[in-house]
Amino acid sequence: MRRAAMFRSLSVRNYRIYALGQLISNPGTWMQRIAQDWLVLQLSGGSGIALGMTTALQFLPMLFFGLWGGAMVDRFDKRKLLMLTQASMGVLAVGLGVLAVLGAAEVWHVYVFAFGLGMITVLDNPGRQAFVPEMVDRDLLPNAIALNSASFQLGRVTGPAVAGVLIGLIGSGPVFMINGLSFAFTIVALLMIRTADLNPTERLPRGKGQIREGLRYIGGRRDLVLLLVLAGSVQFFGANGQTQIALMVNNVFETGAEAFGVAAAALAVGALAGALLAARRERPRLKLVLIGSMGFGVAQLVAGLMPGYVAFVLVLVPMGVLFMTFVTTLNATFQMSVDPQMRGRVMSMFLLVFMGVAPIGAPVVGLIADVFGPQASLFTGGAVTMVVVSVLSVLLMRTKGVAVRDLLPRRRRGPEAEQRVPGGGRPGDHGDGADREQHQHGAAQQLGARPAEEALTGEGPDHQHRGAEQQQGAELRG
Template sequence: MRRVAMFRSLANRNYRLFALGQLVSNPGTWMQRIAQDWLVLQLSGGSGIALGMTTALQFLPMLLFGLVAGALVDRFDKRRLLVFTQSAMGVLAVALGVLATIGAAQVWHVYLFALALGMVTVLDNPGRQAFVPEMVDRDHLSNAVALNSASFQLGRVTGPAVAGLLIGWIGSGPVFMLNGVSFACTIAALLLMRTGELDPTDRVPLGKGRVREGLRYISGRRDLVLLLVLSACVQFFGANTQNQIALMVNNVFETGAAAFGAAAACLAFGAFVGALLAARRERPRLRMVLLGSLGFGIAQVVSGLMPGYLSFVCVLVPMGLCFMTYVTTLNATFQLSVEPTMRGRAMSMFMLVFMGVAPLGAPMVGILADLFGPQVSLMVGGTATVLVVAVISTLLFRAKGVHPRDLLPGRAGARSRDERGAPAPAR
């Protein structure tokens, strides 16, 4: 029964199509991320700053335009919007792949394509998040969010491993082009959906003040504000783990692209397990957000202390598990806690914090790594994450009336106070 419950949202045909498209496309996305990181390292001579700059440019549009994008998502048909964004990302991947294949790619080309991809992603991410409740009912929403994360992380397991082999065999360029082709699966899934079985949210009328309206709604929810602050801090200090892994593998352990892919796959395997465990839970729970983020920070510190490649990649598994426990539970909390007409703007705020803060932290991580080594950047980031989680947890305890001991699994207090899962509105 538990295994069936783990995949209960797949009973919906439209969601099955969506999940199948993502299952094919996600590995290609992660193949491109590995190829992009490796291409930057090769073109820049192993520069951590160049790697951080690429990440910063890719996530900068979310920081600048995330709120406006959320208002647009609430305004347009989400299925059609996703067809457009997925098509655009496919074209960008193929174009960069052609440049890399013919040997014309330079670092500034990668910067430019990373920025363009970020401009499309600023619409695609909140659009995909807000589209899920239109495919499944409320009882299956938390499960669908977790399965989306599991699919994404499964791609993160297989994609880097395949990319590491393909980069050494045929180069980075063809890997970009393969990812471009994979977007066709997602587009086909969206076009094959039965629109009559969707439950579209009422579109927000065009008008002034829609962004301010969304900000007022979020600011009136103290519980969500605190969770956003937690997410911002964790992302600032810990969102650039992929870059740190690349620097550890290339600069510290001095191994090749295949070892980089294997290390990234270990992190993703832990995240995949974390997402599946989240899918087994009927409701998102506050204590899992806090415990997951705390465990992630501790794992960062431990990974920076590892003396060799094998011990380092072993720590990446629990690191990924903790991070995905935190991310999936936080995402489902937001999905279930906001009004449908505010979902696009609320999820854009979530994605703004979750992805838009990365540009601020990425250059700092690169500078720390270049000056003191990747190990120090990992330990500093992990220590900061642990301290932030402790402070935000204390504030959440006061806002929600939760005692720290209630976070322990099996505690009666945790069951009674946190049984409802998503935080209730705090006006």
Template sequence: MRRIAMFRSLAVRNYRLYALGQLLSNPGTWMQRIAQDWLVLQLSGGSGIALGMTTALQFLPLLLFGLWGGALVDRLDKRRLLICTQSVMGALAVALGVLATAGAAEVWHVYVFAFALGLVTVLDNPGRQAFVPEMVDREHLSNAIALNSASFQLGRVTGPAIAGLLIALIGSGPVFLINGASFGFTIIALAMIRTAELTTTEPVPRGKGQIREGLRYIGGRRDLVLLLVLAAATQFFGANGQNQIALVVNNVFEAGAAAFGVAAAFLAVGALIGALLAARRDRPRIRLVLIGSMAFGLLQVAAGLMPGYVSFVVVLVPMGMAFLTYVTTLNATFQLSVDPQMRGRVMSMFLLVFMGVTPIGAPVVGLLADAFGPQASLVIGGTVTVLVVAALTGPLFRVHGVRVRDLLPGRRRTAAAAPAPAEEAGAGRAPDGHEADGATAAGPARGTGGLGRPPEDAVTRT
């Protein structure tokens, strides 16, 4: 019965088609990441600066235009938008693949490709986040988000391995071509979706100040602000875990590329397990966001203290599980607790914080590793994460009407019996006639000085 519950969102035809398209396309995405890095190293003579520049150019559009992209997503038909973005991303992959296969590719070609791909993801990322709630109802949303993460992590496990074999056999160019073709699976799935079965949100009319409106909405929701702070602090070091693992494997244990591949695979396997476990849960819980992020920080510290390669790799499995528990629960919390007409802008801010700290944290991780050693950088990063989570636990529980002491054994019933914050503030309906996700028809609940709170049926407080 629990196995059926783990995949319950697949009972929805539209989501089943979308999930299948993603499942077939995700390995291609990871194959391209490996091929892109390898191509840059080949063309630049092994330059680390060139590799870092490629990553920075791919993230730069998100930092510059992420909020604008979210505002535009709220005004557009999500399915048509995704067909367009997936088509452009496929065309970009094919173009670079043709250049690389013909032996005409240069480093600046990859720079242009990375920047163009980043521009498309400004719309594609929040578009995909906002489209899932249109395919499934609230009851299945948390499960659908977890299955999306599981599909992504499965691609992360299989894609690099396939890419490594293909690059050795036929070179980087054909790998780009294969990824370009893989976008066809998602495009076909989106085309087959029955629009009449979608719970579409009425597009926001074009107007001035929509980005400011989104920022005001988030600023009026103290729970979202605190969760964004938590995401930024955790991701600052966590998002660069792959770099830390590479440095530890190479510099400390003096193992080769194969050993690094095994370590990365162990982390991905743990992440896949974490995503599948998250799919078994009916609703996101703030408690799980905090437990997952706290466990991730503690396991970072443990990984940094491991004396040998084998023990280090073993710790990466639960570390990946903790990270995906935190990520999937946090994502579902945002999706379920915001006004549908604000979802694109809120999720663009979430992605801006969640992914935007990566290029900022990368040089800090590098400096710490150079100054104190790669293992010390893991210990420092994990310690910072633990301290931040500990500092935010009390405020987050207060926002959700739960006292930390109520979580002790014998006090759980008291916490569960507490009145729902949204009920205290008054529940309303969104402009499209659906239950307002944490907001009244006039805007976010402001029963306590502008403090917007998610409804009890959206995010379980403990």
């Protein structure tokens, strides 16, 4: 029963074909990421700053053009847009592969490639995020999002390990070229999708002020603003985990490309497990966002303390589980709580924050690693993440009126909490407090059962904003 539930969104033909294409193509993407990092290290003499600069250039376009990309996604046919972006990524990969094979590649070539890839990602990432709800119904959306993450992480498990072996045998160049060819599988899958079975969102007509409209929508949703702050804070160091692993393997443990591939795969094994666990859940819960982010910070701190390569690799597994719990739950929360016509712009803001902080954090990670050592970058990342998540959790609990005892299992909440009546108050409490908590519980149940477009329309913007916040408060208690 559990197994069937875990893969329930694959019953939809279009999504099944799309997921298969991603499953075949994703290992190539991760093979390229390993090859890119290793090529930069070899060309720059192991420079953490050069590696951080490459990561920064790849994510910088999302920071500057992400909102524009989201508006474009809301305006165009998402399937055709994805075919264009996937083909462009394949051409770039083959081009850099040819340079590397000929021995003509220099660090600045990789910089240009990373920046070009980042520009395409401005359209590709929000496009893929917004295309999934067009293939599956809302009740299958959390499962489809989790399976997408699982597919991506499965590629992260197999890709780095294969890349490590191939780089040692034939060099980085052929690895880039293999990835370039792997994009063909996604393009073929997109061509095979039956457009008549899609549930396309009404396209946004071209006009002025659409980006500002999206910003006003997000600014009016306090729940979304708070979660964006959390995402950016965790990702400042978390987005550069691959860089930190490369520096630890190369500069601290002084091992080769194969060891780097194994370490990256260990993180991905944990992330894959975290994504599959998320696929078993019926809906996202805010508590899991906070638990996952806090646990990830603790795991970063512990990883920096590991004295040897094997111990370091072992810690990367739970780190991956916790990080993917945070990412998948946060992604589903955003996807399910926004107006469909705003989805491209909202998800572009989510990706802008989630990925756009990488260009800022990457040079910081590289600088800390070069000056104080790679362990210090992990210490700093873990400590900052823990502090920020703690502060935001307290602010969230105060805003929602949630007490610490409400976060404990019911049997451990104590007699005072147990004596509360179903409406949320104590026996005999028929005042505003009981009515307010009963309203919050009802709103949460209602939002969990109604389509996003129905829950977010029909009763005015003030009701929409209050309803989303009430849902978050109820999820914290649950």
